Amino acid sequence: MIEPPLWLVILPIAASPLVYLTRRWYPGTLLAALVAFLTGLLAWNLPPTNPIRLMGRVFLLDSLTQHALALLFFMAAILFLASWRLPQGGALCPLGLVLLGLFAAAGMSRHLGISAIIMALAAISAVPIVQGGQTGSTRAAWRLLAMMMLALPFFLLASWWVDLYREDVENVVYLGQAAIFLGVGMAIWLAAVPLHGWLTGVGAEAPSLAAALVLTGFPLMALVTALQVLTEATWFAWHQQVGQALLMAGLISAGLGGLLATVQRGLRPLLGYAALFDIGCLLVALAVGGDNGWPVFYAGLAIRALALGLTGTATAAVRQVVGGDAFAVLRGAAYRMPLATAALIIGGFTLAGLPLTASFYPRWLLLRDLSQLDPRYVWLLVIAGVGVAIGYLRGLHVMLASPTDQNHTEQAGPAWLTMIFLAALGLLSIGLSVYPDPVLRVAERLLITYPLPPL
Amino acid sequence: MPTLYEVIDQLGFITRELAIVGLFLSAGLIVVVRDWRISLLALLGQYLLAGLVLSGMVLAEVALIKVLIGALICPMLYLAARQAGWGAGRNGPAGLSQREIFPAGPAFRLLAVTLMGLLAMALSQSYPPPVIPPGVGLASYWLMLIGLLILLLTEHPLKAGQGLLTVIIGFELLYTPIERSLAMVWLLAVVNLLLALAIAYLIVARDISSSEGNP
Numbered sequence: 005m006i007e008p009p010l011w012l013v014i015l016p017i018a019a020s021p022l023v024y025l026t027r028r029w030y031p032g033t034l035l036a037a038l039v040a041f042l043t044g045l046l047a048w049n050l051p052p053t054n055p056i057r058l059m060g061r062v063f064l065l066d067s068l069t070q071h072a073l074a075l076l077f078f079m080a081a082i083l084f085l086a087s088w089r090l091p092q093g094g095a096l097c098p099l100g101l102v103l104l105g106l107f108a109a110a111g112m113s114r115h116l117g118i119s120a121i122i123m124a125l126a127a128i129s130a131v132p133i134v135q136g137g138q139t140g141s142t143r144a145a146w147r148l149l150a151m152m153m154l155a156l157p158f159f160l161l162a163s164w165w166v167d168l169y170r171e172d173v174e175n176v177v178y179l180g181q182a183a184i185f186l187g188v189g190m191a192i193w194l195a196a197v198p199l200h201g202w203l204t205g206v207g208a209e210a211p212s213l214a215a216a217l218v219l220t221g222f223p224l225m226a227l228v229t230a231l232q233v234l235t236e237a238t239w240f241a242w243h244q245q246v247g248q249a250l251l252m253a254g255l256i257s258a259g260l261g262g263l264l265a266t267v268q269r270g271l272r273p274l275l276g277y278a279a280l281f282d283i284g285c286l287l288v289a290l291a292v293g294g295d296n297g298w299p300v301f302y303a304g305l306a307i308r309a310l311a312l313g314l315t316g317t318a319t320a321a322v323r324q325v326v327g328g329d330a331f332a333v334l335r336g337a338a339y340r341m342p343l344a345t346a347a348l349i350i351g352g353f354t355l356a357g358l359p360l361t362a363s364f365y366p367r368w369l370l371l372r373d374l375s376q377l378d379p380r381y382v383w384l385l386v387i388a389g390v391g392v393a394i395g396y397l398r399g400l401h402v403m404l405a406s407p408t409d410q411n412h413t414e415q416a417g418p419a420w421l422t423m424i425f426l427a428a429l430g431l432l433s434i435g436l437s438v439y440p441d442p443v444l445r446v447a448e449r450l451l452i453t454y455p456l457p458p459l
Numbered sequence: 460m461p462t463l464y465e466v467i468d469q470l471g472f473i474t475r476e477l478a479i480v481g482l483f484l485s486a487g488l489i490v491v492v493r494d495w496r497i498s499l500l501a502l503l504g505q506y507l508l509a510g511l512v513l514s515g516m517v518l519a520e521v522a523l524i525k526v527l528i529g530a531l532i533c534p535m536l537y538l539a540a541r542q543a544g545w546g547a548g549r550n551g552p553a554g555l556s557q558r559e560i561f562p563a564g565p566a567f568r569l570l571a572v573t574l575m576g577l578l579a580m581a582l583s584q585s586y587p588p589p590v591i592p593p594g595v596g597l598a599s600y601w602l603m604l605i606g607l608l609i610l611l612l613t614e615h616p617l618k619a620g621q622g623l624l625t626v627i628i629g630f631e632l633l634y635t636p637i638e639r640s641l642a643m644v645w646l647l648a649v650v651n652l653l654l655a656l657a658i659a660y661l662i663v664a665r666d667i668s669s670s671e672g673n674p
Contacts, residue, residue, distance in 0.1 A: 059642045121646045128650070131657040135664050142665045146614055149657055150623055154610075156650070157630040164637055 007056045008046075009065035009112060012073060015043045017105035024098035030088055036097035037084040040104060044077030047108075055114070062114040067453035069111040071446070072228050072305065076221055079309045080104055082425055083213045083317070089419040090320045092211040093136030100217060102129045107225050114236075116166065119229055120159030120189065123222075127152030130218055136211035144209035147202040148218070151192050158189035169239055183242050186233065187249065193226035194287070196253040197260050200280050204264075207276020212323065215272070216316025219279045220309045227286070227305070234457050247459030251291035251377075255384055258284025262388025265395035271319045271329040271348070274395045278315070278355040281392050282308050285357065285385060289370050291459055292377065296369040298456050302447035303366045307354065307436070310362060314429040315351030318344050321418040321426065322403075331399060336407025338400070341417070345403050347426035352396030354433045356389045362436035362443070475515055479598045481508040486605040487572050489621055490612075493561050495545055496537075502621050503533040505602070509628050512595055516636040524648050525631065532624065532655040539659035540617055543666035561618050568612075575604040588633045595632055602629025616665055620658035627651065 006014070019039040026032030047070055055064045084097050106126040113119040127149055134145040165182035169175060195203035203223075206215050233240055261281030268274040286308065289301040321344040323329045326337050338345040350361060357367035367389070375382045417423075436443055485508065488501040506529020514522035563571070579600040588596040602625050609622025631647065638644065 060640070061642075117643060118646075121643075121650055124650050125653065128653045128657045131660060135661070139664055139667050142616055142661045143614060145664075146616055146619065146661055149654070149661075150610060150619065153623055153654060154626065157627075157634070160630075160634055160638075160643075164634070 007053065008050055009053055009056065009063070012043055012047055012050075012065070012108040012112075013105045015039060015046070015105070016077075016101035016108075020098045020101040020105075023101060024094075027094050027097055033084055033088045033097055036101055037081045039101060040077045040084060041081035043104070043108075044074045044081060047077055048074040056112075061118050063109075063112040064114055065112050066232070067450060068231060069228055071302075071450055072224055073108050073111055075306055075309050076107060076224060077104060079220060079313050080217060082313055082429075083217055086317045086320070086418075086422045086425050087213050088421065090211075090213065090324050090422065091137075092213050092320065093132070093138070095132035095136070096211070096214050096217075099129050099133050100214075103133065103217070103221065107221055110225055111228050114232070115163060116186070116229075116233070117160050117163035120156050120163070123193070123225065123229075124152055124156045126222075126225075130222075133214045134206055134210040134218060136214055138209075138211075141209060144202075144205040147205040148222075151199065151202040152222075155189045155192035158185045158192070162186040162189065166237075166239055179239050179241070183240065187246075190226060190230050191253065194223055194230075194253070195257075195280065195283060196287070197257045197280075200257065200260075203280055203283070204273070204276035207279055208270070208273040210272075212272060212275065212316040212319035212329075215275060216312045219276075219316075220312050223283050223286075224305060224309075227290075231454075231456065234459075235454070243457055243459050247291045247293070250287045250459065251381075254284045254287030254289075254291060255381055256284070257281070258288065258388045259384050260284075262391030264391075266391040266398075268395055269331050271322065271331075271334075271399055274352070274399065275312075275315055275319060278352060278392045278395065279312060281388055282311070282355050284388070285367065285370065288374065288381070288385065289366075290456075292370065292373045293456065293459050294373055296373045298451055299444055299447040300366040300370045300373075301456075302450050303440070303443045304363070306443055306446070307363045307366065310429060310433060310436075311351050311354035313351075314347055314426070314433060315355060317422060317429070318348035318351055318426055321422055322348060324418050331402045334399065334402045335405050336403070338403035339407065343423055343426055344418075345400070347430045349396055349400055350430045350433050352399075353393060356392035356396070358389070358393055360434060360437050362433040362440070364437050365440040366444070475512055475592075476594060478508045478511045479594050482512070482598045483576075483601060486602050486625055489625060490568050490572050490605060490609060491565065495540055495617055498618070498621055499533050499537055499540075502536075502624060503529055505625065505628055506530070506532070509602075509632055512598065512632060513635055516591065516595070521635060521641075521644055524644065525628075525635070528648050528651045529628075531652060535655050535659050536617075536620065536662070539662040543617075543663045545617065545666070561613050561615070563612050571608055571612075572605070575608055576601065579604050590637045591633060595636075599629045599632040602626070602632065605629075616658050616661035620655075620662065623658070624651075624655070627654070 016039055023032050023036045053065055055062045080100055087096050103126055106122050110119045110122040131145045131149050134148055162182045162185035165178040169178040192199050206218050258281050261277045261284055265274055265277035268277060286304050289297050289304055319329060322337055322341055325341055326333055354361040354363050357363045371382050482505060485501040485504040489498045492498055507526055510522045510526035513525060579597060582600045583597040587593060588599060606622045606626030606629060610619055613619050
């Protein structure tokens, strides 16, 4: 009998051939979304299970992985449905399902080497999604592929050193090397500056819905794996150093992301740098920890998915109608697509952590805790957040300018379902700013079932 | 027709040291030579030589898997390049020259290769890889550094793909003797094959539009 958690891997991968064959028709998109949604429901509702052994390796669905996968599956279901009539390349739905199945396998694996190999396979399957049928530049897909493949050796060597230590517990010297390799591999996975090229590349060149999925999925699974090591690995004893490294990496990533977001000239590059700023804030929240930091971190994961989903969908909708995302061609777009423009700005502001968006309250709690550590860090994050907001305000300024060319050719707009999602996700972001309890309650519940170690 | 095992037996005259020298030359060739067909041949040679080096340290079947993977990967990349419009001449699709995809000049590349050689020697002395003989450790460092150098020099998948595969060959020289799980060996083989498929896809995606526009 197949263990229930394995269905999280099997279901999406098994459905992908059928989705591939029907990808040009609406039922294909619908099927992909349905499978992602049902698998998400399964992930959310599965009771705690015992470890599973496959090929001599242990797989376990813990509550953290369970919540992360449910979030990812639900987000993917929305992105798949929104992708109907938005040109994202034919690979998003079928290979997106494969990607989700691989993420589930990587999240459940308790062997670093196996997790790393599965993540490498995920990066390979993400290549056509990121390329999205575009010809010419392959920079985004190439950077994702190359960086994820370069991370693989570090994880394999770390896992080998750990295995060696387990065989000979007297030799603690192995563990230091394992920790160093693990740190480098994680830095690549998390796109920490200066290894952020793949993240900003995907943001700038991939179709926006694909970018939203990849920019949410890879860092999320990297964080899940990192937390599994920090929480469960008895061999790992460098929590304090990890805390300092995460704080520095987070501050630098957030600072650079915010700074460079201000000077971007297109919505897609802006999305990449806004995502970099957001991942920086998540790393800082994890490093700060404490009563506020950890719920903020868990809540931040969910809000990041919401913000990237909203911004990605809105960017794709604008591109569909205007025919591009460079600020130079966006003049007057707000009059043609008021709802998509509003959703774009709400999504961008959510990534920036501005008031009246879902991320404001958790970000506020984070800044309060951070001020006790060093007030300069607070200023850095605030200024970087303002940088992201300025980037989106520049976009809004162009979109609100009166159109110079009245004879523009009107492209077919996105499907009504996409517009409904934009409205719903935008309202959800505003709603959560006024009433953030639901997200924080889930985060606190998760903290009880999966407590994080002090860093 | 001889079996693959017999072929490996017949190649027994190539000592490990000779194979390591071959690895140095073939990897250097990928950086120094611009012609994509010669560098693909050098990559194939790398897989063969890496298999030979490994055959003295691990089960012959495992070494054979590495050679077979290389024998599958190189034709895959060749076909992708041809489909993208890269032909026998100096120029590729729509007049895109090999100089454009690998812009650094020959003097710079030679200097960079020399520096990588020195760095590989320094690293293998300061941080000798565990379990494997020093010569193999040196070759492993060399391949990984040369692969990284190629990745730094270009982002064109036709050339950079060879760099990425070179990094992985170098890593496998170091990792295969220490990894005892056959499942991991198989998984790595699958990763290698799928990686080559992804590289082939990107080669076509990068150049197909310009090749279609080419009369």
